Amino acid sequence: MRYSGFKVLKEALTGHRGWQPAWRDPAPKSHYDIIVVGGGGHGLATAYYLAKVFSKSSVAVLEKGWIGGGNVGRNTTIIRSNYLLDGNEPFYEFSMKLWEGLEQDFNFNAMISQRGVLNLCHTDAQRDAFRRRGNAMRLNGVDAELLDTEGVRKMAPFLNFDSARFPIKGGLLQPRGGTVRHDAVAWGYARGADSRGVDIIQNCEVTGFRIENGKCLGVETTRGFVGAGKVGVAVAGSSGRVMAMAGINRLPIESHVLQAFVSEGLKPIIPGVITYGAGHFYVSQSDKGGLVFGGDIDGYNSYAQRGNLPVVEDVCEGGMSLMPMIGRARLLRMWGGIMDMSMDGSPIIDSTDVDGLYFNGGWCYGGFKATPASGWCFAHLLATDRPHETATAYRFDRFRKGLMIDEKGMGAQPNLH
Amino acid sequence: MIIPHPLLGPRDSQEFTYLGDANLIDRPDWQAEDAVDRFHDYLYLRDNPAGEHKELWFHEQGDRSWLVVTRNTLTHEIISAELARDVARTRGRSK
Numbered sequence: 485m486r487y488s489g490f491k492v493l494k495e496a497l498t499g500h501r502g503w504q505p506a507w508r509d510p511a512p513k514s515h516y517d518i519i520v521v522g523g524g525g526h527g528l529a530t531a532y533y534l535a536k537v538f539s540k541s542s543v544a545v546l547e548k549g550w551i552g553g554g555n556v557g558r559n560t561t562i563i564r565s566n567y568l569l570d571g572n573e574p575f576y577e578f579s580m581k582l583w584e585g586l587e588q589d590f591n592f593n594a595m596i597s598q599r600g601v602l603n604l605c606h607t608d609a610q611r612d613a614f615r616r617r618g619n620a621m622r623l624n625g626v627d628a629e630l631l632d633t634e635g636v637r638k639m640a641p642f643l644n645f646d647s648a649r650f651p652i653k654g655g656l657l658q659p660r661g662g663t664v665r666h667d668a669v670a671w672g673y674a675r676g677a678d679s680r681g682v683d684i685i686q687n688c689e690v691t692g693f694r695i696e697n698g699k700c701l702g703v704e705t706t707r708g709f710v711g712a713g714k715v716g717v718a719v720a721g722s723s724g725r726v727m728a729m730a731g732i733n734r735l736p737i738e739s740h741v742l743q744a745f746v747s748e749g750l751k752p753i754i755p756g757v758i759t760y761g762a763g764h765f766y767v768s769q770s771d772k773g774g775l776v777f778g779g780d781i782d783g784y785n786s787y788a789q790r791g792n793l794p795v796v797e798d799v800c801e802g803g804m805s806l807m808p809m810i811g812r813a814r815l816l817r818m819w820g821g822i823m824d825m826s827m828d829g830s831p832i833i834d835s836t837d838v839d840g841l842y843f844n845g846g847w848c849y850g851g852f853k854a855t856p857a858s859g860w861c862f863a864h865l866l867a868t869d870r871p872h873e874t875a876t877a878y879r880f881d882r883f884r885k886g887l888m889i890d891e892k893g894m895g896a897q898p899n900l901h
Numbered sequence: 902m903i904i905p906h907p908l909l910g911p912r913d914s915q916e917f918t919y920l921g922d923a924n925l926i927d928r929p930d931w932q933a934e935d936a937v938d939r940f941h942d943y944l945y946l947r948d949n950p951a952g953e954h955k956e957l958w959f960h961e962q963g964d965r966s967w968l969v970v971t972r973n974t975l976t977h978e979i980i981s982a983e984l985a986r987d988v989a990r991t992r993g994r995s996k
Contacts, residue, residue, distance in 0.1 A: 724951070734942070734949075735946065737947065738921065738947050739951070783919050784914075784919045784956070785956065785974045786974050787951040787974050787975050788976060792914075792977070883944075884941050896945055898947075899921070
């Protein structure tokens, strides 16, 4: 079933009786060529591109709960490719290009809205750093614009420009950045994968890996053993727990909790995504009108999917300092998600020491924007056993070799990335 | 989270900064044959358990002591706190 304006009109006139489930609910088969563990954004995208780009017909996605119930439904929906380092920027730009064609590609309305991502700077040094980053982006063919105070004022006149402590000196704008309806990304990929023959198996928790002579033969699940030629694990947030079942007990990853917030619905006011350069606060406005905002991770290891009040206070203080107008808006909801915080703040898409077992994780708190490229690159690795050209740097051994991709220059302290 | 400081009693976790896994106390011997491997593991690999976790907290806004806090990463419940100095000494450090 293809979705179209005509289909919506037809269904509206015939009592909406012709809609069908967007994907099947198959029982697991005894064997697949490729199993993807984790039915989040990255896992579903991986399955989608395996089927579509790499023509794999025997693929399953195993999800312990329901698809899209984890971080793909918990993030703040921002897409951007404003990275500095060579290991990252081509990958995230690849992702951005995939976002730009995604809705037509999988025939699903993901409400992709390229309204711009604006990073504010408050000191001369910060502006210099942004100029450098903007130039690095442009060298990679990415759009970047350095705005002065007046340029920012034109876009967002409501900001607190005259703050004595943190005056707004300008900002780095990526006009092609923006937001996407995150649930629709999971559903679109699921529907696209399912229609190409991928089995999406929900409520099927992986409880172990069957590994013989150093080769992964399949996974034990709550719905029985499922054999596989190759297994790809895409469970960021729970990477440590899942990989431990395969005997890989120690990863260059800590799990941390990141909180996000949404206010009551307000009239349109925030033009795109705005990030505060002097505190932990970034904000966009959803199509329903709610201000969607967040800050930094809580900063201690956690698997709890909920954070603590000090960070709530810190984020709200940042918001009040940047745009005092939001002081009267009421907070509607807040929630937490578990992040794979890696040792250099960059992800890992790589094979493992176990033959036939592949890993995708360590997305820190930037996994959502990477969803399409992560899926494509992981599918590339699973299908061809070679890393995709934009993901060659995302290897496990980069720590041993001193090839870290440390965007923030924080070193091996995950809670600072 | 309230951290039961062994010297100062219950203190708000906001007064502390967090470093990470308490195994960071066990710095490898730089003269060992396999020092490169051991330092790689020490610096970059973590147990990252879901459940009880021993970790280093620094009482930056307080008496500036390092604590080893045992905390449950699934519930955020803090089970105990001891001075990192004492922990290091019982492991044979700084004798």
